[in-house]
Amino acid sequence: MTEATRLRRELPTHETELLTRGFIFACTAKNESECLNGPLFATKSVYGPIVIRIRKGDLLFLNNLDTNVLHGVFRAVSDGGFRVSPDAFGGRYPYQVEVDPVSEILALSNAKKVLKKLDVKRNTPLFHEKLVQLLDAFVRDAPLSLKEQRRTPAEGPIQDLIRTIHNSHAEVDIENEIPLVDATTLWDFPKQSYGLVPKGNNKYAGVTPALIIYNLVWRYTNPGDLVVDPMCGSGTTIDVCKEEKRRVIGYDISPTRSDIIQNDAREILLDNNSVDMVFIDSPYGDNVRYSEHPDDIGHISSESEEFYNELEKVMYEAFRVLKEGKVLGWLIGDQWVRNQFTPVGFKVYERLCKYFEPMDIVCVSRRGQHSHTGMWLNRARRLNFYLRGFKYLIIMKKSSGKPVSKKARKIEWTHYKRGQ
Numbered sequence: 527m528t529e530a531t532r533l534r535r536e537l538p539t540h541e542t543e544l545l546t547r548g549f550i551f552a553c554t555a556k557n558e559s560e561c562l563n564g565p566l567f568a569t570k571s572v573y574g575p576i577v578i579r580i581r582k583g584d585l586l587f588l589n590n591l592d593t594n595v596l597h598g599v600f601r602a603v604s605d606g607g608f609r610v611s612p613d614a615f616g617g618r619y620p621y622q623v624e625v626d627p628v629s630e631i632l633a634l635s636n637a638k639k640v641l642k643k644l645d646v647k648r649n650t651p652l653f654h655e656k657l658v659q660l661l662d663a664f665v666r667d668a669p670l671s672l673k674e675q676r677r678t679p680a681e682g683p684i685q686d687l688i689r690t691i692h693n694s695h696a697e698v699d700i701e702n703e704i705p706l707v708d709a710t711t712l713w714d715f716p717k718q719s720y721g722l723v724p725k726g727n728n729k730y731a732g733v734t735p736a737l738i739i740y741n742l743v744w745r746y747t748n749p750g751d752l753v754v755d756p757m758c759g760s761g762t763t764i765d766v767c768k769e770e771k772r773r774v775i776g777y778d779i780s781p782t783r784s785d786i787i788q789n790d791a792r793e794i795l796l797d798n799n800s801v802d803m804v805f806i807d808s809p810y811g812d813n814v815r816y817s818e819h820p821d822d823i824g825h826i827s828s829e830s831e832e833f834y835n836e837l838e839k840v841m842y843e844a845f846r847v848l849k850e851g852k853v854l855g856w857l858i859g860d861q862w863v864r865n866q867f868t869p870v871g872f873k874v875y876e877r878l879c880k881y882f883e884p885m886d887i888v889c890v891s892r893r894g895q896h897s898h899t900g901m902w903l904n905r906a907r908r909l910n911f912y913l914r915g916f917k918y919l920i921i922m923k924k925s926s927g928k929p930v931s932k933k934a935r936k937i938e939w940t941h942y943k944r945g946q
């Protein structure tokens with residue numbers, strides 16, 4: 527961990543010099559006035575990861591996609607959040623931030639061209655020079671006030687902002703590109719963590735890639751929801767949930783940190799129907815020695831039925847604590863050892879189906895495997911076996927209790943004609 531990262535974790539934010547960041551929201555001709563009159567900027571769930579990172583004091587801009595105009599400059603007067611004003615925009619844009627104009631609102635035309643030149647995407651915040659360049663463009667090219675179509679004294683406050691940002695020595699404290707959720711069922715994360723603050727401990731044997739949890743959290747929960755990881759290991763789930771503004775409880779039979787509660791996953795200390803999402807990256811058998819604790823399920827071979835019987839107790843507990851209609855994500859990998867293949871993933875899936883409804887299965891690339899060395903790759907070819915290249919992320923749902931429609935579904939496929 528770098529010194530700067532340590533400081534950021536330890537100091538309350540008001541004791542560090544905060545970097546001013548810039549964010550761009552979009553609107554249409556239809557809802558521009560609701561944004562400007564609120565004044566409240568809002569967006570869809572897909573941009574939630576960006577909005578929850580906005581903090582009071584950040585600079586904001588509003589891009590009208592129909593007129594190709596960028597309105598500015600605004601300052602966030604609240605942190606970005608979920609349903610700040612639940613009824614605004616008919617509830618269609620739940621990620622919101624309250625804003626105030628820094629001075630009179632200016633309108634910069636040819637927004638698309640300006641943003642392209644600055645290489646600004648919706649999930650890239652602006653800092654330092656890039657933010658200064660955009661503010662400069664406002665002073666230089668947008669001298670018309672939105673209301674009065676005349677030269678305004680708005681330049682003064684914007685020039686002040688430019689000077690302050692220019693002289694700021696604050697460090698970048700947010701990712702350049704905030705990850706958006708994956709769109710397909712094939713996930714491949716080159717690094718264990720994301721962002722500037724480490725998640726979990728990448729030296730912990732069996733640590734989970736943080737973006738797996740990030741994807742599940744953003745797909746299946748809202749900020750403020752409760753996420754539980756009954757086999758929390760080095761605490762990746764706790765760190766992801768905290769950064770993504772979820773409540774979280776992490777347990778493990780052998781805790782590695784003080785914020786992980788010692789507990790056996792076969793008896794979770796929570797009420798029925800009280801949790802919004804459960805994530806579990808369980809042992810895959812006895813291939814990793816997590817601890818010497820006698821109740822560590824990682825002491826049992828995945829070649830024996832006992833392994834699945836014990837995991838089933840964990841599944842039942844996850845089912846019990848989950849609210850109806852909520853999701854469990856279970857990460858699991860197969861085993862090939864001494865000429866014997868064990869389809870651990872399918873066996874776990876079978877047991878999960880006793881309690882849950884299947885939602886989906888994601889194939890997660892196994893990176894950083896100790897066995898992926900030249901010697902093992904060579905052996906795998908020579909002796910005709912495969913090294914494990916992927917894990918299953920099994921996504922299950924606790925039934926909402928509503929009867930499933932028995933009506934046959936009619937699907938109108940678009941068939942491609944052969945030979946065309």
Ligand SMILES: C[S@@+](CC[C@H](N)C(=O)[O-])C[C@H]1O[C@@H](n2cnc3c(N)ncnc32)[C@H](O)[C@@H]1O
Nearest residue numbers: 732733734757759760762779790791816822823
């Ligand atoms: C694959 S690791 C979890 C890794 C974790 N997600 C992370 O990112 O660091 C599996 C964990 O299950 C824990 N475990 C094994 N048996 C357990 C049990 N009976 N109750 C709770 N945790 C258990 C182990 O201690 C280990 O930390």
